[in-house]
Amino acid sequence: MSVTHNEVASQYERGLGLLLQLALVLHHDLAQSLARDGLTVSRVRVLWELRARGPVLQRELADALDVAPRTMTGIVDGLVATDFVTRQPHPTDRRAALVTLTPRGEATIAAMEADQARFVEILFGGMSEERLACLIDGLEEVLARLRQHGLQLPSASEEESA
Amino acid sequence: MSVTHNEVASQYERGLGLLLQLALVLHHDLAQSLARDGLTVSRVRVLWELRARGPVLQRELADALDVAPRTMTGIVDGLVATDFVTRQPHPTDRRAALVTLTPRGEATIAAMEADQARFVEILFGGMSEERLACLIDGLEEVLARLRQHGLQLPSASEEESA
DNA sequence: TATTGTTATACTCTATAACTATA
DNA sequence: TATAGTTATAGAGTATAACAATA
Numbered sequence: 001m002s003v004t005h006n007e008v009a010s011q012y013e014r015g016l017g018l019l020l021q022l023a024l025v026l027h028h029d030l031a032q033s034l035a036r037d038g039l040t041v042s043r044v045r046v047l048w049e050l051r052a053r054g055p056v057l058q059r060e061l062a063d064a065l066d067v068a069p070r071t072m073t074g075i076v077d078g079l080v081a082t083d084f085v086t087r088q089p090h091p092t093d094r095r096a097a098l099v100t101l102t103p104r105g106e107a108t109i110a111a112m113e114a115d116q117a118r119f120v121e122i123l124f125g126g127m128s129e130e131r132l133a134c135l136i137d138g139l140e141e142v143l144a145r146l147r148q149h150g151l152q153l154p155s156a157s158e159e160e161s162a
Numbered sequence: 163m164s165v166t167h168n169e170v171a172s173q174y175e176r177g178l179g180l181l182l183q184l185a186l187v188l189h190h191d192l193a194q195s196l197a198r199d200g201l202t203v204s205r206v207r208v209l210w211e212l213r214a215r216g217p218v219l220q221r222e223l224a225d226a227l228d229v230a231p232r233t234m235t236g237i238v239d240g241l242v243a244t245d246f247v248t249r250q251p252h253p254t255d256r257r258a259a260l261v262t263l264t265p266r267g268e269a270t271i272a273a274m275e276a277d278q279a280r281f282v283e284i285l286f287g288g289m290s291e292e293r294l295a296c297l298i299d300g301l302e303e304v305l306a307r308l309r310q311h312g313l314q315l316p317s318a319s320e321e322e323s324a
Numbered sequence: 325t326a327t328t329g330t331t332a333t334a335c336t337c338t339a340t341a342a343c344t345a346t347a
Numbered sequence: 348t349a350t351a352g353t354t355a356t357a358g359a360g361t362a363t364a365a366c367a368a369t370a
Contacts (some may be wrong), residue, residue: 011294012282018301019285023188024207025182025308026227035361042188044336045186059351066190069352071338078336095346095351120174122311123181123304131300132173139180142285148186149284197338204360221328231329233361240359257369259327 019142037108038082042067042075042111047084047101051109055088055098084108181304200244204229206239206274209246209263213271217260221317246270275285 031041039047042065049056049064062072076099079085084105087097101109124132193203204227211218211226223235231252237260241247246267249259263271286294 008291011291011298012286013278015286015294015298015301016278016282018287018298018305019184019188020192022181022301022305023185023192024203025186025305027189029308030182030185038349040336041186057351067337068339070340070354073352073354074337090351093347093351095344097352116175116178120178122307124174124177127303129170129173131296131303132177134296135294135300135304136173136177136180138293138300139184141178141182141289141293142297143187145284146191193338202359219328229360230362232331232363235329235331238361252328255328255370257367259329 039084039108040078043079043084045070045107046075046079046099047105050085050099050101050105055100057090057096058099059096061099079105201246201270202240204244205241206242207266208234208237208261209271212247212261212263212267217262218253219258220261223261241267278289 027041030044034040036046045065046061051063053060058072058076061076062069065072065075067075076085076087079099080087083102084101085101088100089094090098131154173299188202192206196202196206207227208223211223215222220234220238221231223238224231227234227237229237238247238249241261242249245264249260250262252258252260
């Protein structure tokens with residue numbers, strides 16, 4: 001019942017190939033889907049951060065997305081121009097601006113979450129409970145391993161269900 | 163022992179969140195890693211295609227990556243300028259050019275594959291055989307479902323082990 | 325007429341470097 | 348001196364539209 005070293009290595013390669021394929025296709029599909037709403041992956045990641053953390057400094061957003069401060073200026077510029085966020089003055093630090101969701105930004109996030117229902121049906125609908133649980137456990141372990149190695153993690157959703 | 167509808171829906175959301183997180187972090191990490199070698203995700207996807215399919219028309223590459231023909235011109239331009247590929251005349255169709263790996267391109271792909279060994283150790287090293295097999299099964303099912311729904315799939319690795 | 329690939333143009337993300345205003 | 352955010356500049360991916368050469 002035991003497998004050889006080569007078979008384990010082969011499984012590793014297969015797993016990596018699957019993860020990369022899935023990463024590229026999901027990223028690509030997400031980008032195309034967002035483009036139809038005038039959004040981009042980076043801009044939506046900012047919206048996700050704002051939903052999770054409330055108004056924050058651009059510097060914090062730049063750190064969270066692992067981009068240069070100048071890059072975040074451009075991303076926020078785009079979100080301001082399309083009325084998803086505003087820059088509010090910081091109450092005590094006159095250098096800083098608090099990036100804040102507009103009503104449109106909040107409504108957009110809410111709509112996107114509602115929209116996910118159709119997508120999860122494609123991904124998981126009818127999948128056995130056992131297999132889904134197993135997949136989730138595996139994904140969580142892989143993500144935990146990546147975190148341990150200092151790779152940057154977006155906070156796409158950070159519920160920590162008890 | 164059975165779960166409620168709400169619990170299933172919650173698992174769906176959790177699964178989607180994990181997949182998106184993983185997609186974004188892997189895409190981001192891949193992009194940064196490739197940048198150190200003067201490559202980009204799109205360019206490497208072209209190299210992968212060439213490795214798997216041999217010399218092909220730009221049009222086929224554009225379809226495979228789901229980008230406009232003009233976009234592929236730019237990607238191939240970049241690969242030609244950095245000596246990863248060449249444009250060879252098509253034997254019968256004088257309009258077309260066959261994009262072909264250079265020795266440097268082939269060597270780079272080989273080196274990247276060797277390099278993956280360290281990465282899979284981070285992702286899977288020491289993971290139980292059972293959990294890895296389970297994760298792989300789940301990923302394959304999700305990918306199959308995406309394929310059925312017409313989403314674009316890069317061919318990061320297309321071994322079809324019997 | 326259809327197809328391959330191009331030039332032209334524009335927008336976004338990304339990075340580095342230098343700078344201003346403020347702390 | 349250090350920090351927040353900017354202007355300036357540059358390279359890459361993406362898209363649409365118009366065009367050339369060829370099939």
